[in-house]
Amino acid sequence: MQIGNYLRGLLGYSKAQYAIKLAEVFKDWQRPAASCDLPEDQLRYIHDASKCPYCKSKYGLYEGPRGGASINLFCGNPDCDSRFNVVDPSFGFVGIGQFTGRCPEDFIEHRRKEIADGMV
Numbered sequence: 001m002q003i004g005n006y007l008r009g010l011l012g013y014s015k016a017q018y019a020i021k022l023a024e025v026f027k028d029w030q031r032p033a034a035s036c037d038l039p040e041d042q043l044r045y046i047h048d049a050s051k052c053p054y055c056k057s058k059y060g061l062y063e064g065p066r067g068g069a070s071i072n073l074f075c076g077n078p079d080c081d082s083r084f085n086v087v088d089p090s091f092g093f094v095g096i097g098q099f100t101g102r103c104p105e106d107f108i109e110h111r112r113k114e115i116a117d118g119m120v
């Protein structure tokens with residue numbers, strides 16, 4: 001291991017910043033009409049940017065229920081209303097996950113209220 005890589009590993013920010021910049025240039029992905037497996041570049045975007053690949057909203061993603069090694073992620077933009085099931089990002093990047101349709105209605109209502117109240 002190079003000493004520079006070792007130090008970057010200790011500081012833990014250089015590579016992540018670079019990855020987010022790369023992720024931001026990914027193209028326009030269309031929200032699928034039905035549940036489906038996510039292609040690896042969209043999974044990478046979710047993992048690196050912690051944002052929904054369809055609306056790329058500043059509201060980011062919210063954690064929903066977990067099951068085993070996977071976690072539900074809800075887009076924080078209620079107008080997008082996209083839900084994902086991915087391998088928990090704390091395990092590192094794993095290129096397996098799905099778009100699973102719409103978010104729970106109570107989550108969408110909660111988000112609309114937070115945004116209206118300026119809580120973002």
Ligand SMILES: [Zn+2]
Nearest residue numbers: 052055075080
């Ligand atoms: Zn979204």
